[in-house]
Amino acid sequence: MDIVEHPDGRQGGAAGADGPAVELVYQNTVADFAGALRARAARTGAARRKKWLFSFTGTLSLIGGAALLAGNEPDVGRAVAFLVGGVLLWVIGPLGPRLQARALRGLLEKTGETRAVIDGTGVRLTATACDTRIGWSAQPTYAETDELFVMLSEDKRAVAMTVLPKRGAGSPADIDRLRAILDANLRRL
Template identity: 60%
Template structure:
């Protein structure tokens, strides 16, 4: 008997996922979260809009004033920064998790009717459906999300770790039965 058996209900269908979470997985989950939360949707239009404004006003002031220092340069820099965040923010955030992902090593997630049991080399966590009551499916991932404004808590479940591949349908069925799909 392994350490997971006491937390998984054996009377119903379970799906096991074994994977090493990558920065690409985290970036994909962040993009999916941003596409399905109000805060993320605001960020998707506000950052480019503000970045374009900064670039435009900075360039206009430099052209009319002829000065390439001070406030015009700061506006240009802010515009570039906002556009960089808009285009590459998810990848940059995911890179911040690189060390943590390396320490976690292989992850084993067992999903059943009571929630998800996620175990890594350094942690063992039971996530009930109430903690993350919504989910998003992408081409490569299932992402369970908390229901706070920014969906701060999320669980990343890469489809490549599902054994056998036909269990993707079983996992989708469990999630659909217990969570609200976004």
């Protein structure tokens, strides 16, 4: 593996097919995964349908609860159940990514510092207890947010994803190089 000297003195990974590798060093956070899940939800069909279904079902439940209260013989118990269910569906929808990410908190703490080396052949992630290589064909699409790059699989539910926080880059130029590598090898959503 060829070592690339960064302008700030750090040494990075091997040069790949698209030029020098980009190295990110970061600690994964709940906020990173919540942002990645939101990005996935905004860009995948299954996630958009799920969001629509939660909103639609929540609205129907609220209408049903109101109708039960407005009838000649109001059924308060059932109406309250419908109203509470509708409110929960409306609240859980937007909070879903944050709640899912919080469920990963323990795993994220065990992972420790993560080093990602991205080059023309794919992504290599090294953390406390793992060393993983992800080829471009495994996650052929990506999304970008203000804080992250999120690589996604193309399966219907886009279950597999790789989170690459921009704060792990050594410089803004590294972020631009990373974007260029991703654009050369993946389809941007």
